[in-house]
Amino acid sequence: MPESARGDEVPTVWARATRARRGQSGPALTREQIVRAAVELLDAEGPDGLSMRRLGARLGAGATSLYWHVANKNELLELVFDEVMGEVATAPPSGDWRADLLAFAHEMRSLMFRHPWVVALFGTSPNVGPHGLALANAAAEVLTAGGFAPSEVDNAISLVMDYVIGSVATELAWILRVRRDVVDVERWTAALQDYLREALKPYPSLWEFWRAGLEMEDERRREDRYVFGINRVMDGLEVYVAQRGAKEREVGERQGESQAESDRRGG
Amino acid sequence: MPESARGDEVPTVWARATRARRGQSGPALTREQIVRAAVELLDAEGPDGLSMRRLGARLGAGATSLYWHVANKNELLELVFDEVMGEVATAPPSGDWRADLLAFAHEMRSLMFRHPWVVALFGTSPNVGPHGLALANAAAEVLTAGGFAPSEVDNAISLVMDYVIGSVATELAWILRVRRDVVDVERWTAALQDYLREALKPYPSLWEFWRAGLEMEDERRREDRYVFGINRVMDGLEVYVAQRGAKEREVGERQGESQAESDRRGG
DNA sequence: CGCGGGTGTCGAACACCGTGCGAGACTCTA
DNA sequence: TAGAGTCTCGCACGGTGTTCGACACCCGCG
Incomplete structure (x- = not known):
């Protein structure tokens, strides 16, 4: 119209x-x-x-x-x-920002698995449709309630979103590739393993890691990776909040460098 | 041939x-x-x-x-x-795994900016070519030297890689989209801002966040986001190492739950 | 020398793709 | 009843990845 x-x-x-x-x-x-x-x-x-x-x-x-x-x-x-x-569920801040943010991440991840094609669309447009805005607002509210400063909210959301996007993107790319091109999965993985056994001769320890990984069933292994990753991300955010809290408490006594300065030095 | x-x-x-x-x-x-x-x-x-x-x-x-x-x-x-x-530089472990891993992440990120098209290729194939294997091995060595257990090495590398991929993917998608489709950037962002001012009426705080962000020049803002994110990831990994160290020290005294169990409960 | 077979190049063709253009049909308003 | 807007659609353009079969070249062998 x-x-x-x-x-x-x-x-x-x-x-x-x-x-x-x-x-x-x-x-x-x-x-x-x-x-x-x-x-x-x-x-x-x-x-x-x-x-x-x-x-x-x-x-x-x-x-x-x-x-x-x-x-x-x-x-x-x-x-x-x-x-x-519009499919992702949101909820007002519960008082536990870590749990809320984790739930948000999971919600996003399951959305991407439900519609594997969306992952490629992140970032290709401003994402400012009505549902996108409502979602961004819900996430921002969670972090604001958690004590994040306005300038930090965007950084924290981006961190979580980017990790979820990257993680699901690599996961899905693999799954879809296999689903599309491979007819005999058994033979296919066997061939890959044969190749790796040879190619990894120079890197024996790498071979051990991957060999172990290849034996576990794929879905479980991938789930583990994500759970590990997202929890590390949350830990990182908690450390940040704690450190900033500590900095604020000692304000005036001596001028500590800002977190951004410390990050930049580290990077 | x-x-x-x-x-x-x-x-x-x-x-x-x-x-x-x-x-x-x-x-x-x-x-x-x-x-x-x-x-x-x-x-x-x-x-x-x-x-x-x-x-x-x-x-x-x-x-x-x-x-x-x-x-x-x-x-x-x-x-x-x-x-x-083959373009990414690697180095043997220096003794400081955090610095090494950070350098690896930066190296990857700058590779993706140098060749913006690679980001879409991650995960679409096994990535087991000679250069890919050498790279994976270098990263694994860094973490092994840092005291990570074999089963954790893969998780930690994936975390870092996935964050970098997700972060650069969203960054680049945006940059390339603008570069390709937009002729008059000035007018374009102005139009976007006009729309947002209206659409964000229901979310006044969100409008404040973004308004502030839109005023900073883009490149600097994006750089800030990445620096923040990657440092939080590193913090998260350090927390993990520290906690696991603590757990090991109290081994036998009482059976603490494993980190994986704790993660899963949290997620 | 001749010749078969492997190595390597290529033109034509197939079944698609996104989309600009202009013709036309239908419907509401004046 | 005229005209303007709304909406549908066939045609065509210049692209895409890939298959197939024809063809040229050069090697070693008899």
Whole structure:
């Protein structure tokens, strides 16, 4: 329903005004309808399964009809992204910021597993749709309630999000690759192991690590990795809060360097 | 030079034997040559700039000639990935595992900025080329020297890598998007800000955070985020080492729960 | 010398992709 | 009834990865 769906240098779909729909019987195609169908298509067939032609066909419409409702495919992806953002549950701060933040991370992670294609969409657009904003606000509230200063809230959220994104991205890339290309998993992993046994001759200890890892079933091993990682991230944030608290308590006695200065020196 | 470059269910290029090259005057095209040209193309024009046709043209050859040396594009990407992995500098453990690991992370991050397209390649293949293996070994040595148990080494490396990947991925996605699509940055950010001012009416505190952020120049803000994040990750690992050390010291006195159990409870 | 087979290159073709353009149909308002 | 807006869609353009079969070259062998 936009006056015309041209991109026209608008930074995000959301910044473009939409017109009220017409009279009574609306158009055959709706933006909501298109977005929902796109999500279904992506879930069912992965990122390569979504093409304008296929999406149109699924809706019983021509491919180019979609371009009335959406400027281009990127904009459609922006809409689709915010759509699934609406799936993640949020809750007001409970008083335990670590638990709240952990729950937020888990919620995000499970979203990404439910819709494996979203992971590639993080960062490709401003993510300022209604659901995205609500989510950002919920996370910010948790940290604010936890005593984080305004300037630190963004850093802390980014840390958690970036870790979850990176972790799930590598996990999923692997899973999807195997699912797509490999027909005989047994033989495939055996071949890989054969190669590694040879190639790791120069690095015997590495071979030991990986050999052990390869024997555990994959899903459990990956879960372990994530649980380890996210808990370390939380520990790191707690250390930060504690140190900053300590610094504040000794304020005036002697001017301690700021945490940012200490970080920068360390890095 | 492979007997034939068919994919044939081999899990990685590296697992396929290569034949000795022929007589004296080698072929017009070489695998090394192709890989190097591909890296140049990717650096110059981004991921979309690399197509088999364009790559062939750059080498003064037909597109399909490449398929003699490489089974398909994915395999080429695997080769290209390991090629740039050779660029990252490693050093033997210095005795300070935190400093070593931090240096490793920085090295990785700067690699990803030098070749923005690699970030999307992490996890899409086993990453077991010669350079990748050497790198993994170097990182493992650092942590082993730092007192990490074999089973923990993989977890810790994954944590650091995943954070760096996630952080750089979101950073780069944004940078590249702006660089590609936006002609008038000034007007673009202004429009975004206008939209946000309106859309964030329900979340006034969020508006304050972001408003402050938007005023700082982007590069500095992003750098700050990364420095904050990676230092929190390191803190988290240090806490872990310290706690485990404490646990070990009190061994036998009372059976404390393992760290993994504690993590799982927390998560 | 001749010749078979491996090595290497390549043009044509297939089935896709995103999307600009313009024609047309339908419906509401004046 | 005229006109303006809303909405659908066929065609076409220039790209993509990859398969297939034809072809040229050079080596060692008989």
